[in-house]
Amino acid sequence: MQKILVSACLLGDPVRYNGKAKRVDHFWLGVWRKEGRIVSVCPELEGGLAVPRLPAEIVEGLAGCVIDGSAEVETECGQNVTKPFLAGAEKAYQMCQRYDIKVAILTEDSPSCGSTRVYDGSFSGRKISGQGVTSAFLERHGIKVFNQFQFEEVREYLNLLEKSALSIT
Numbered sequence: 001m002q003k004i005l006v007s008a009c010l011l012g013d014p015v016r017y018n019g020k021a022k023r024v025d026h027f028w029l030g031v032w033r034k035e036g037r038i039v040s041v042c043p044e045l046e047g048g049l050a051v052p053r054l055p056a057e058i059v060e061g062l063a064g065c066v067i068d069g070s071a072e073v074e075t076e077c078g079q080n081v082t083k084p085f086l087a088g089a090e091k092a093y094q095m096c097q098r099y100d101i102k103v104a105i106l107t108e109d110s111p112s113c114g115s116t117r118v119y120d121g122s123f124s125g126r127k128i129s130g131q132g133v134t135s136a137f138l139e140r141h142g143i144k145v146f147n148q149f150q151f152e153e154v155r156e157y158l159n160l161l162e163k164s165a166l167s168i169t
């Protein structure tokens with residue numbers, strides 16, 4: 001049975017920078033929980049950051065540039081937090097390897113977990129198309145990343161994965 005990596009804050013854990021959760025309740029999430037598919041992760045905590053913490057954004061580049069070493073993640077005060085963000089991305093990937101995970105549902109807009117949209121690095125609240133560092137890292141390693149508005153798409157993707165696994169066995 002395919003497991004799914006899910007952002008801990010979506011599951012109700014108060015791990016966001018402000019000490020709050022971003023809980024979502026969705027029919028399919030409930031089903032997958034009961035089936036034992038869900039593996040929870042907070043990349044920023046895995047990378048060594050604390051709760052609460054200063055909000056951070058990717059500055060002067062996209063997540064892929066952070067991974068390649070040509071952009072940074074910084075707090076609004078200019079503290080460089082690139083290392084813990086990269087460490088968290090690697091830990092999330094290690095969890096995927098451990099449980100043979102090929103699908104993730106991560107929190108949109110986050111500099112770690114965003115999958116289609118992130119803040120633009122100006123700390124003005126403006127969002128741009130892009131990914132968080134963990135999402136980009138996972139996708140580089142072949143893991144499909146969805147967000148909390150895409151449960152139906154996740155269900156279809158899981159079905160595809162499980163059908164193709166059945167046809168191989």
Ligand code: SF4
Nearest residue numbers: 007009016042110113
């Ligand atoms: S790093 Fe991801 S899981 Fe952790 S609080 Fe931010 S969005 Fe949620």
